[in-house]
Amino acid sequence: MKLQDFDFELPERLIATRPASPRSSARLLVAEGDVITDAVVTDLVRWLRPGDRLVLNDTRVIPARLSGLRHRTGPEGRTEARIEVTLLEPQADGCWSALLKPLKRIRDGEEIRFSAELSARLVARNDGQGLLRFNLSGPDFDAALAESGAMPLPPYIAARRPADARDKQDYQTVWARRAGAVAAPTASLHFDEPLLAALTAHGVQFTYVTLHVGAGTFLPVKVEDVTTHRMHAEWGEVSVAAADEIRATKAAGGRIIPVGTTALRLIETAARDGFGAWQGDTDIFIYPGFDFRISDALMTNFHLPKSTLMMLVSALMGPARVRAIYAHAIAQDYRFFSYGDASLLLPDRR
Template sequence: MKLSDFDFDLPERLIATRPARPRSSARLLVAEGDRITDAVVRDLGRWLRPGDRLVLNDTKVIPARLSGQRFRDGAEGRTAARIEVTLLEPRADGAWSALVKPLKKIRDGEVIVFSDALTGTLDSRGEGQAAIRFNLAGEDFDAALAEAGAMPLPPYIAAKRPADERDREDYQTVWARHSGAVAAPTASLHFDAPLLAELRAMGVEFTHVTLHVGAGTFLPVKVDDITQHKMHAEWGEVTKQAAGEINATRAAGGRVIPVGTTALRLIESAAIEDGIAPWRGDTDIFITPGFRFRVAGGLMTNFHLPKSTLMMLVSALMGPERIRRIYAHALHEEYRFFSYGDASLLLPAA
């Protein structure tokens, strides 16, 4: 298939820059096979059954966007340059891979001052990225980063407004547990405590898995032949307990419905012929039409970028023609798109 097969026209006004409040008041498009229903997220229980299992990504977004200064002494005195850093992922050697702008204004070995407590040294540079080594580690680093950093909003929101204190709550799921993501599993942002309690009371079960969402989730596809696209890798884990819960639901005839494409990609990475096995490592799974889903029986997800790998994923789940009709409906009804936008519940035909 070609990249153009996943394109559509999206009006700028439909890109959400703030989420719905309360979280579960966002709109929900439900697609059951060929049937489309307009609802709101708090009505989710109407389409779930006792014994269904929602798979939740419990990654925690770190405040990965840092603004600092590089100081340099010269013949004309001390000069400073503003340096913007977006953390991408920790490296095995203790440094962090990062985007540094403007990279040309800092030399290897120079220090960037982010706050009274936090500094970073440019360790090395590569194509489009650099390595930053911080003066702190462990809990001390986490505390200093929480103080100095801002939430790493997606590019299409950051271009419209800066991150603020509201985003520290809005861009984090209510069950976030394991720090490491630089982007949120955004379908999960629609859940609040009352909705979780209601679903649990009706017999819906929950399993937590972890996939640390990387900035690569926003990288555009640059090849027309999608089979030539190289997916970014992200670290994830399905514990023995999580695998056991998912397998038990499948054996009992319940549906396994991941909340978000990150949870779906992870459980399909851990899939085996007769279910799912405990799994830990990096996944670069690329799901396109023709993919055979072994675990997921549906998906709750937001509305995605044209020509993105996530459009390819939902096309694989529902079928390209059906997903085109779903998105045409969403556009006509003016659903809000992307990370802070509305949600869809995609249930393939049995």
């Protein structure tokens, strides 16, 4: 299985830099087996059945991008350097792993000041990353970060425009609850309160799980034989209540439909040894040939060429069908990636 098998040509004009407004007005490509239908997200009630269960990731994106100054006094007097920081993951001791640019402009032990309230010291470095200890913790840290930080937009958006105040709302789901992600579960960005109400009235049920999406989600696949690729690990949890709800829906004949690849990866991780409550780090890698044990379908955005997410949707629908789906989406000017349009993938075997 070669990396080239998951490549396609995408016109740059189809890369979305802002989401649809309102959220549920985004376009929706519905693939039922070999049949493709063009719709909008508000049409979901046409394809979802009473008794189906949507699995939603309730992670909350933190404003993980920070810009600060490093001050230094030396023989040439007082100097300063601007340091750009992207927080990656909290550590058990309260520190944060982070990307620092340029890392070479700061020494271990030096302070970076982001605002009058918020600063951090570099306490260690490893494999191109730094370990930062902030001067604040708990709610004080959260408040200062909300004030000073910017949303960590994906590279293909950040290269076209900087994050702004709108992104603090646009790049967050309406049900975001548990802070810890540095990237959004983007399929969920299409849901708003009117759509949730319409689905509830239709008899669709909801279960919330948590997967804190990491910056590794944007890492490229660098090996030609994709089966040798090693996935980044992300922390997730399926609660006892969530597992019970999903099992009850399966037993009653309803379909389990994750909204987003993060929710799908998490529940399939929990199903490896018999489905139940689960907590920990998952590095599950889903590519063609994978045996789906819980997921019956998937709602997801359109993904990058040669990405692990292209491999995941190819595993669910089959590589030939995914090539046809993406060719149709490009021909019909669907908007791609995090702020783009959505697809509902319904394998005919389920």
